[in-house]
Every structure is written in structure tokens, then in C-alpha cells.
Amino acid sequence: MLLQSIRNWWWEVFCFAIYLALSANQLFMRPITGMADNGDFPKVLAPLDVCAPDRARDVLHYVYPTYVIDAGCHWDSRVTSSETLFVEILKQATLWNGRTSFSITGAGAAHLCVVLAGLIVLLRALHAASPVFRFGITPLAILIFSDVTYVSYLNSFYMDAASMVFLLLTAALAVAAVLRPRAWVAIAYGVAGALLALSKTQHAVTGFLFAGLAAWFALRGFRDGRRLTACWWAMSAVAISAAAALTVVMTPEDYKAEPLYNLIFYNLLPASKTPAPAIDELGLPYADLQYAGTYAYSPGSPVTTPAWREDFIREVSYGNLLRYYLHHPSVPLQLVGHSLQYFAPAMRPGNIANYRREDGFPPDTLAQRFDWWSHQRAWFMWVFPAQLAILFGLMGTGALVCTVRPVWAARWPLYPAVLALVASGTVEFLFSVLLDAAETARHLFLFHVVTELLIICAMAAVLSLVAGQACSQKSPLAGTSEDRP
Numbered sequence: 001m002l003l004q005s006i007r008n009w010w011w012e013v014f015c016f017a018i019y020l021a022l023s024a025n026q027l028f029m030r031p032i033t034g035m036a037d038n039g040d041f042p043k044v045l046a047p048l049d050v051c052a053p054d055r056a057r058d059v060l061h062y063v064y065p066t067y068v069i070d071a072g073c074h075w076d077s078r079v080t081s082s083e084t085l086f087v088e089i090l091k092q093a094t095l096w097n098g099r100t101s102f103s104i105t106g107a108g109a110a111h112l113c114v115v116l117a118g119l120i121v122l123l124r125a126l127h128a129a130s131p132v133f134r135f136g137i138t139p140l141a142i143l144i145f146s147d148v149t150y151v152s153y154l155n156s157f158y159m160d161a162a163s164m165v166f167l168l169l170t171a172a173l174a175v176a177a178v179l180r181p182r183a184w185v186a187i188a189y190g191v192a193g194a195l196l197a198l199s200k201t202q203h204a205v206t207g208f209l210f211a212g213l214a215a216w217f218a219l220r221g222f223r224d225g226r227r228l229t230a231c232w233w234a235m236s237a238v239a240i241s242a243a244a245a246l247t248v249v250m251t252p253e254d255y256k257a258e259p260l261y262n263l264i265f266y267n268l269l270p271a272s273k274t275p276a277p278a279i280d281e282l283g284l285p286y287a288d289l290q291y292a293g294t295y296a297y298s299p300g301s302p303v304t305t306p307a308w309r310e311d312f313i314r315e316v317s318y319g320n321l322l323r324y325y326l327h328h329p330s331v332p333l334q335l336v337g338h339s340l341q342y343f344a345p346a347m348r349p350g351n352i353a354n355y356r357r358e359d360g361f362p363p364d365t366l367a368q369r370f371d372w373w374s375h376q377r378a379w380f381m382w383v384f385p386a387q388l389a390i391l392f393g394l395m396g397t398g399a400l401v402c403t404v405r406p407v408w409a410a411r412w413p414l415y416p417a418v419l420a421l422v423a424s425g426t427v428e429f430l431f432s433v434l435l436d437a438a439e440t441a442r443h444l445f446l447f448h449v450v451t452e453l454l455i456i457c458a459m460a461a462v463l464s465l466v467a468g469q470a471c472s473q474k475s476p477l478a479g480t481s482e483d484r485p
Helices: 002-028 041-048 083-096 104-126 137-145 148-154 159-179 183-197 201-223 227-250 253-271 275-281 286-291 306-315 318-327 330-343 372-383 387-404 406-411 415-434 445-466
Strands: 066-069 101-103
Touching: 002 104, 002 137, 002 148, 041 083, 066 083, 083 101, 083 104, 083 159, 101 104, 104 137, 104 148, 104 159, 137 148, 137 445, 148 159, 148 372, 148 445, 159 183, 159 201, 159 415, 159 445, 183 201, 183 227, 201 227, 201 415, 201 445, 253 275, 253 286, 253 306, 253 318, 253 330, 275 286, 275 318, 318 330, 330 415, 372 387, 387 406, 387 415, 387 445, 415 445
Parallel strands: none
Antiparallel strands: 066 101
């Protein structure tokens, strides 16, 4: 029995081992690869009484190797994120072992477990598919997500680390829902999707979109007579929507102050030919024109003054910003074009180091190992920025056609997941570009993760055409009869 299982699943075991080796080499073997703290770690760590010793010495320049548990570290950041789940697990395991500190690699191991779970789900889903997909899709996924751009985030406490790992798990479960549907897939999808929605306020809309995908699976289940599974999908849709709504509701009102300040005073007003009417349209007093050209963390920035900050939060609104964009459509178009040309190719933050001080590297050193994929993608985006619009346009159009052409939908059953990814990536890009003006390249991180998933989906479509199987009424992605409930 064991030998038979090994013979049947040898490819899946091989792929799992390869990805584990590639990622573990970066995360746990010296010199370890991670992401230095740009100041966001305390938002996750401090509420749980965790901090880095002597943080001011190496902030941004090096990855901190060890984090201590100390009541003196406490600070209420008022920010909710599922990333705290990983910190809480590490903290409790540390205390249970009688210690007061844990390594950054503990975070890497915890995050990696979720990624590996997603890989197992994907491998299982593709096991019974046509050989061209079973043997063609997984190597591309391994090449992409073993890249240092993504693996380095696992050794960190950024909220985007939780966003990435739960997005990958949710996407893998969506593929499993199409190819090998089971009730447990619906339940796991709800849990993973809810944790994705809880990871960061900026990604709450992505949570709503994946809740919509769960609702689609529920409707399909009711239509096909699989009522129990459909009920689980409906509950997953509700759970993810509730988590996304909770994330928005629990976000402090003043959380928008810095992003909107950066956008208005560092970006919109300096670029406007008529700044006085512009600031009036945005709902701010003319006296604030003196701050044009500054950003939230500039010396003397008024946003750090409580009274001015309260007035700013009360006066400015996303509604005013939307009306400004609608009255001046060239402004958002210019922001989008500029970001596609300059910010999107900067896939790796150049100001956040990847190595520890004790590994002997100069300050601010970026890892050069395992960067082939991101290097090529960044270069291609630099020379041809329109490729992103073309990719999203083609994939979105194809998915929309499948919604009205049953024959196409039968040949390409992944279209609802593709549609959710296209919508998610578009939202992630526009939110980062049109609602903030500082560290835009870093804020596009989840957009790049979504783009990679779309590239994998596009590869699957190409393989289908090359194999000459797209003309068949039966999808080459479909499993055998025993895979269906």
C-alpha cells in the first residue's frame, strides 16, 4: 500500500520537497534571509508585549535575529491583524519552554507552514488533472514563490506576510473547489479567507471579493444538488464578509491620517497647477497650502500635532477625494501611469535590508540569491509597463466571456477564481496608488502576489492550447470521476 502510494504521488512528493528545500535554505540556513523592520513591526508585536532589543540601532539596516517578551514592550497600536496569530503562537511556545525570547526564524517557520499547506492543497487538486497540468503548473508556482521577494517576507512580522500566506492558501483552496470539491475544502476556504480579510485594512476589499467567490461556489452547489457542501460555502462567504467588515470597523478613524496627508500634500497639491482651488475641493482650509511638498514624517509635519490631526481627519474624506478625481480625471490617470512605469517594477523595497548584522554584510544589503524570477519580471515591467494592463485585461475579459458562454466555461472551469483575482489585483493596485503617496512600491506587494497567481493561471491556459485540448467539451483540468462528490 505504501509503495503504491509513493508510485502514485511521487511527483507531488518531489515538488513538495523541492519547494521546502528552496525556501528553508533561505529562511533557516546562514546567512538567513528576512525583512528588516521599517517601523511597522511594533504594530503587531507591541500589543503582545514583544519587541526587539535595542531596536533603534539597526532599524531598516539589518534583520533583527531575536525578539524578547517583556511587559515593558507593551504599546496599544489599536490595529487588528491576523499576523498577531503567528506572534501569539510563538509567544506561548516560548513561555511554555521557559524562555523569554524567540528567533525571527520562528516567524519564518510559522508562515512557511501555511504556504506548504497551500502547496499540498494545490498538488492534491492537480493530481488527477491532465498530465500537462499536473507536471506543468507546479514547477512554475515553485519557481515564482521560492523567489526571495516572497520568501524573505516569511522571516518578518509585517502584516503583509499574513496577507500573502493566507492569500496563497485561499487561492489553492479555490482551485481545489473547482477540480476536487469536498466539504472540507469549503470549510478551510472560509477559515483561510477570513484570516486573509483580517490581515490588513488595505486588503479588506480583497476579502469581500473572495467572499463573493465563495458565494458563487455556494450557488453552484445548490444548482448541482450538493446542498450540504453548498451550505458550507454559504457559511464561508458569510464568515469572510464578516471578517472583512470587522477589519474595516475596527480600524481607528485616524489610521487614514498619514496616507491621506502624504497623498494630498506630497503628491496632489505640488502637482496641481491651481493648488488653491484644489485644496478647497479637497475640503481643507487655504492655510494648509503651506504644507504642500511635505509628507507625514517630514520634520515639523503638522499631522503629528493632535489638534491639527483631529481637524484634518474631520475635514478630509474619501468622498472629497473621489469627487476630486472625477472632476480631474487626468490626475488619477497620471498617477496610474506613473506607478506602472516607476513603482510597479520596484518589486523589492530597496531601503529594507534582508540580512542580520552578525552575518557580516554591510548595512542595507539586499539578498541576491534566489532572485532570478523577480529580477526578470522587474526588468520586463521596466521596459514594457503596459504588460500588466494587458495581462489583467486579457484574463479579465476571458473570465467574463466564460460567465456568458457555457461552452467556454466548461473548457476553463477556473474562470470564477480568475475573475476574483483580476478584481482583487485591480483594487490592490488602485488603492495603493490613489489613496497613498509614500512607499507606494512596497504597498504594491500583494498586487504582485495576485499578479503572480494570474501568471500561473495564464500559463495553465497556454498549456491547454498547446496540448490541443481546449477544443474538448471536457476540461483538461477536470479530475476523474472518483474525484467528484
